[in-house]
Amino acid sequence: MAEMDDDALLEALGVEVAPLKASSRTPREERIIAGFEDILRFHQTHGRAPLHGEGRDIFERLYAVRLDQLRKLPEARALLAELDGPGLLSGAAAADVNGLDEDALLAELGIGDKPADQNDITVLRHVRSSTEKRAAEEIADRTPCADFDKFQPLFEQVERELKAGVRQSRQFGRDSSFKVGNFFVLGGLLVYVAEQGDIFRTGNNEQDARLRVIYSNGTESNLLMRSLQRALYKDENARMLTGTDMGPLFGDALEPDDIETGTIYVLRSLSSHPFVAEHRELIHKIGVTGGNVEARIANAEKDATYLLADVEVVATYKLHNLNRTRLENIFHRLFGAVQLDLTIEDRFGHPVKPREWFLVPLHVIDEAVQRIRDGSITEAVYDPKTAQLAG
Known part of the structure; x- marks a missing residue:
């Protein structure tokens, strides 16, 4: 029997051979x-x-x-x-x-x-255009990340930290670091530097290294540090994310929203409101001031912020170079689920819902402040069922 080529064999089997269609999309x-x-x-x-x-x-x-x-x-x-x-x-x-x-x-x-x-x-x-996509893949193509389940919680945590103000996104610049554990935003995706190989010198005598980079869409790349840097420069919307080392919270240099010597204070209400009276030992207000705490609460009974009642100071913590905004964000992230949901009328009969009051035991607040001091607060989660910090 004469040897048949592929087309002749397919024709003998009754299989219609159709030419492959090129993509018609623009x-x-x-x-x-x-x-x-x-x-x-x-x-x-x-x-x-x-x-x-x-x-x-x-x-x-x-x-x-x-x-x-x-x-x-x-x-x-x-x-x-x-x-x-x-x-x-x-x-x-x-x-x-x-x-x-x-x-x-x-x-x-x-x-x-x-x-x-x-x-x-x-x-x-x-x-993202095809060019922008290729910018993040300049040396190595993205491939599915086989162990993405290990990294997905990191991306979810970073998003929570961004919302809570624990991390910030900043414009990518020449001083940006590519150390293991750093996060960036590239092409609309979060990018995580998971591994770094040995550092070597390029022909231009610049330092470079092979990186394992994980993307928030479940893919990864094995590319050079300089290639990632070029991709970030090409993306006008690229960002670098700050770390969770508390930054200026207890820094050495003052920033615009810093208090040189500040006090975290914890108050307990003496209100006769039925709900407050029933849960008095659990309901606390957490505040921050750069001045005198006693002076701040002098007219508490006339201020809806203090539930229109006298308060007692149950704890204070002296801190230096304190960033008020970031600290308040941390407390709201940590205890937001147990924030007091209570509406009262002010002196003019207008409904007011005071903020910064939380149903949380004093010893948990004390632990939270200690963890703010040592920087481990970013890993903490408050469990209302056990009234304990976890993580």
Whole structure:
């Protein structure tokens, strides 16, 4: 029997040979699809569409603007119909962005000015282009991260720390470090430096090293430190995240919101309100002042902040170079779940809901302050059921 080539063999078996079709999508369509896939991943994780709002993280706000733009594109519905199982494109817009110009959209995202070189309002400016994607893969392609379950809790914790003010995002600069444990934002994704190889010298006598980098979408890269640095420089929205070493909370140099010598004070209310009276030993107000505590509470019975009643000081902690805002954020993150939900009327009969009162035992507050001092508070979680700090 004569030897048959592949085509002849397939024809003899009755298999129709069809030429492979080249992709017919334009680069613009590819960008639209890539941008919508990010939104779908958000929906899969959170069970809802991304929303606008200052209280939401930068990624959700970015996706919300992107989704609004996609809903306005006539071509998007047909292009994304097969992908849009949740019906995100047919939903109501998360916010009215029709009247927003480019500067307003950037303000909504909390991002600085961009060069005004794109005037077409139908251009998806916040969808990563193929070039931007390749910037993070300059040396090595991204591959699925086999042990991503080990890293996912880290990404979730970082998002919580950003919201609580324990971490901050700053513009990427030349002084940024690439040590193991550092986080960045690149192309709309959180990036974690998990491993670093031996440092060596390049032909330009610069230091470089091979890094294992994990991305928040479950992929990873094995790329050079200089390659990651170049990718971050190319991304105008790239950010570096500060660490959780408490920064200026107890620093050596004063910052604008710092108190040179401050006091954390804990108060107990002497109010006759039934709920307060029943739980008096558990309800505490945690505050910060740069002055005299007694002077601050002198007129407590006339101030709704103090439940319109006298208070007693049950604990004070003297601290130096204290950053009031960051400290208050820490207490609210830690004890937010047990914040007192009580509405009273002020002297004019207006309803007031005092803040900074928490249903938490005094010994737990004391432990929290000690952990603020040693820096371990970032790992702590308050369990109301056991009335203990964990982590």
